[in-house]
Amino acid sequence: MKIKYYFVAYFICIFLILLFVAFISVSKNQNGIFHFAAINELTESDLISESFVLMMGSEVPQLRDNLNENDIKPPDFSSLMFAFTSGITPKNFTSLIELELPGMKSFFNGVHLQGEEFDLTAMPVESPPPDFEKLLKEDSSGNQPEKEDGTGQETSDAEVFIYHSHAWEAFLPLLDDKEKKPSEASSTNSKQNIVLAGSMLADQLEKRGVSTLHDKTNVTASLNEKGWGPGDSYKFSRQSVKEVMASNDNVNYIIDIHRDALRKDQTTVTIDGKSYAKLFFIVGVGHEDYEKNFQFAKELHNLIEQKYPGLSKGIYEKSKSDGNGIYNQDISGRSLLIEFGGIDNNREELRNTAEAMAEVLSEHQKDAVKVNSAN
Incomplete structure (x- = not known):
């Protein structure tokens, strides 16, 4: 009877070991459901990774020779344990900064292809959720411009679709109340919020012969009608994107335009005497095909x-651990979230950036058409 129990215990141990090996072997994207800092340290630390490779090299002569050629030496035990338990790599000051500054580690890992004037303090910052009750009262005040629910125009052959998951994000210089704090920069008025930037970009694209569909939906009111809150904004906008994609085979570019919460010195640049609202491309890496979106962002950048x-300002990758992580970008390889300036940018700066972005998008679109026709 004891032998029988030994066999059962043996097989259970083997199963648990295989399960553990499978768990730590899973890629980052698949492992998003089981997000543990300890596992991240195991997979991301150069010191720990090299230690594992050195252990393997003791059994594989070819691997050992390669390690010797690259001058990779076994770390001492104290350094290895210190790196594993503290997250700080000896002789690497950056690892200490990443540990001490909130969000800095994900920032270093997420930023790619920085612009010429990029600053480490210029990482994107999202505004706090708006006060929906105040925004809904604003809707009923009667001071709104013409009603702009739904898409800007009925265009079945549009090549570009522009929408706003956070349509309430406003710009302080455009608000009627000049006493509003940065955290209160929200409005349902499409002449004061991010919808204005979308309208400027759509107009500039149309002038360049690029058929564009702009969704000017009052997201605040629409979420309220469904009994949803700000946290459901991407679920709501996803419905809009899918509807457009289902009814229009010509849409090649899907752009969700937001604005950053950073102040003007981090969101504004002067080029040839003109002031522009800076752009930041956000790529969600919470789906398996995000490389297509990254490539698209890279081309535009x-x-x-x-x-x-x-x-x-470059390209910033965001996972599910520091945001939505997908941003509807799994629907199309040419789908992006673009931070369009910040809370302090004015109408002129937004217009200048809209013109520049339209120029680049139209050029990219024409090049894509040439490539497709050649094939």
């Missing part, structure tokens, strides 16, 4: 750098 150096 590079074009902007050629024509308007410093206008693009």
Whole structure:
């Protein structure tokens, strides 16, 4: 009978070991459900990774020779344990900064292709959720411009679709109440919030012959009608994107325009004497095909750098651990979230950036058409 129990215990141990190996072998994206800092340290630390490789090299002569050629030496035990338990790599000051400054580690890991004037303090900052009750009262005050629910125009052959998951994000210089604090920069007025930037970009694209569909939906009112809150904004906008994609086979570009919560010195740049609201491309890495979106962002960033150096702050990757992580970008490889300036940017700066962005997008679209026709 004891032998039988030994066999059962043996198989259970083998199963648990295999389960553990499978768990730590899963890629970052698949492992998003089981997000543990300890696992991240195991997979991301160069010191710990090299230690594992050195252990393997003791059994594989070819691997050992390669390690010797690259001058990789075994770390001492104390350094290894210190890095594993504290998250700080000896002789690497950056690891200490990443540990002490909130959000800095994800920032270092997420920023790519920085613009010429990029600053480490210029990472994107999202505004706090708005006071929906105040925004709904604003809707009923009668001071709104013409009603702009739904898409800007009925265009079945549009090539670009512009929408706003956080349509309430407003700009302080455009608000009627000049005493509002930065945290209160919200409005349902499409002449004061991020919808204005979307309208400017849509108009500029149309002038360049690019058919554009702009969704000017009052997201605040629409969420309220469904009994949803700010946290459901991407679920709501996802419905809009899917509806457009289902009814329009020509849409190649899907752009969710937001504005940053940073102040003017971090969101504004002067190029050839003109003031622009800076751009920041956000790529969600919470889905398996995010590389397509990253490539799209990279192409746009590079074009902007050629024509308007410093206008693009770069590309920022966001996972589910520091945001939505998908941002509807799994629907199309040419889908992006773009931070369009910040809370202090004015109408002129937004217009200048809209013109520059339209120029780059239309050029990219024409190049894509040439490539497709050649194939």
